[in-house]
Amino acid sequence: MYEHRYRGFTLAEMMVVIAIIALLMAIILPSFGRVFAIQRRVTCASHLDKLGQGYGTSLADRRMAGHQGVALTGREWQRQLLTYVGNSEEVFQCPEDDGHGLGKKANLSQYYMDVFRGGGYDGSICLDEDESSEWVWKLSATQFSKFSALVSQHGPRPASKIYNHPGYIPDDNPDLYYFSFEDMAWAGNADRDFWDLLFKIETVNGMDLKVTIVHGVTGYTHDLYLGAPSQPDRQLLFKNCKSHAGESILIKGEGASSYGLNSVADRIQPGTKGKVLIMDYERLLAAGSPYDESGERAEQLREQWEPDANDPSGPLRFARHLEKCNVLFPDGSVKLINPDDIHPSDPEVCEEYWNP
Numbered sequence: 349m350y351e352h353r354y355r356g357f358t359l360a361e362m363m364v365v366i367a368i369i370a371l372l373m374a375i376i377l378p379s380f381g382r383v384f385a386i387q388r389r390v391t392c393a394s395h396l397d398k399l400g401q402g403y404g405t406s407l408a409d410r411r412m413a414g415h416q417g418v419a420l421t422g423r424e425w426q427r428q429l430l431t432y433v434g435n436s437e438e439v440f441q442c443p444e445d446d447g448h449g450l451g452k453k454a455n456l457s458q459y460y461m462d463v464f465r466g467g468g469y470d471g472s473i474c475l476d477e478d479e480s481s482e483w484v485w486k487l488s489a490t491q492f493s494k495f496s497a498l499v500s501q502h503g504p505r506p507a508s509k510i511y512n513h514p515g516y517i518p519d520d521n522p523d524l525y526y527f528s529f530e531d532m533a534w535a536g537n538a539d540r541d542f543w544d545l546l547f548k549i550e551t552v553n554g555m556d557l558k559v560t561i562v563h564g565v566t567g568y569t570h571d572l573y574l575g576a577p578s579q580p581d582r583q584l585l586f587k588n589c590k591s592h593a594g595e596s597i598l599i600k601g602e603g604a605s606s607y608g609l610n611s612v613a614d615r616i617q618p619g620t621k622g623k624v625l626i627m628d629y630e631r632l633l634a635a636g637s638p639y640d641e642s643g644e645r646a647e648q649l650r651e652q653w654e655p656d657a658n659d660p661s662g663p664l665r666f667a668r669h670l671e672k673c674n675v676l677f678p679d680g681s682v683k684l685i686n687p688d689d690i691h692p693s694d695p696e697v698c699e700e701y702w703n704p
Contacts, residue, residue, distance in 0.1 A: 382670075388443035389669040389684065392628060395439045396607065396676040399626055402432030404680060407618055419618075420625075422633070425609045427553050437554065442606035442628055444668035454557040454601040456549075460576055461589075463531070464569040472577045475527065475547075475559075485542050487526045490519040495528070495542075504541035513542070523551035531568040545570055545589060555601035564590020607676075608634035608666075615639065615704035620678045624690060624701050628673040630666040636692035637702035649692055663687075 406419040406428060420428055426440060433439045456476035463470045473484070487495060495513075516525070529545035544566035550558040564570075570589045575582025586592045608629030610616065616623050627634055635652055655662050663671040667687045675685050690701045 385444075385670060389674070392442045392444065392606075392669065393674045393682045393684070395442065396626060396628070396674050396682045397680075398433050398439050399429060399607065400676050400680040400682065402429045403625070403678075404618075406432050420609055421614045422609075422611075425613070426605060426632070427555065430553055435554065440605050440607060442668055442674075445606040452602040453551070453555055454599045456557065456559075456599070458574060458576070459559075459585075459599070460573050460582075461529075462571045462573060462577065464571070465531075465567075470568075474576075475572070483530050485513050485528045485530075486516040487528060488517055488519040489521055489524045489526075491517060492526045492528075499543055504543035525549050526562075529566070529570070531566040531570075544568075552598065557599040557601075558596055559599065560596040561586065561589050561592050561594065563593050566590055605629075605632050608632060610637070610702065611635045612637045612639045612702070612704055616678055617704070618678055621681075622700060623678055623704075624675055625678045626676040628666055628668060628675070636690070637698055637704075638695075639703055653687070653691060653693070 403419055410419050430437075457474065459475040460472050461475055462472045527547040527549065528542045529547075530540050530542040531544045545564045546562040548560040548562050550560070552558050571584060572586040572589055573582045573584055585597055586595070606628065607626050608631050609626050610624045611633045613625055616625065624634065624636065631652060635649060653664065654660075655664055664673075664687050667673050669684060672684050672686050674682055675690070676682050690697060692698050692702055
């Protein structure tokens, strides 16, 4: 009987197959990359479209309330629009960007409490306490409710003995917590009721912190400062905190975005065609008009519009979409534009795209 034998591939044949596959991959992969880049560009344009809709709605609300002018101003524009885009931080981020979003949430790392006893300075502590310390407890809203219930039932001192503080335990609302201070613990005294001075900390708009002095029954004096004791220009916020019960301060987060607002947007008439309102930009404000009189304008333009100094031949850092950027106009339209076409170095370009 005839027996048919199959032979394997030779080394040369294998090399040819591998070379063909590699060639096909080299042809196909860039195409896939471009497709994904176009998809991200479309998503970015969709984000700007939502910001445009939010801008229109916020403007209508301002008119209903009797306010005049545009709805967006300066470094508050993101917060002004946040509620009009469903409190979605994602809308403020271009898919090509690396996690800017709405910027950094405010923190208390630069806020210090100076303690005075007997009229003399006794020390200072940073207000940003993540866990319990020798003289301050951080309490979630749930923990505070439990603690205050014991204080109400037994009085402050028995409560401190009944309630063994386990350290900060987050609950379902991490944007609300309390600082409870004990003045005698600072002095090493056994009296540790932790009911001498109470602060309430709330997150506002996902970015800012509202600090409220709830009450103060301490015999000491506590002054709240912005800045460490070593800083000579530190700012006094509250002198003798216990005398300011019920008062609040707002600590703002650091703005950052994938999108920048025209720095003179508040002078541009709503519905205007062809004027830049918001654009795919690496800074919170896009300086592009001679009407922008804040800071050194020439330096701003060089810094914000020229390519990366380490790569002068490269595209602008905010021209993320195949060297172009998305631009939202006051009439609600979104267009993909070459940055050179709206570069403010040309007075005619400023007049057409930037000036009110």
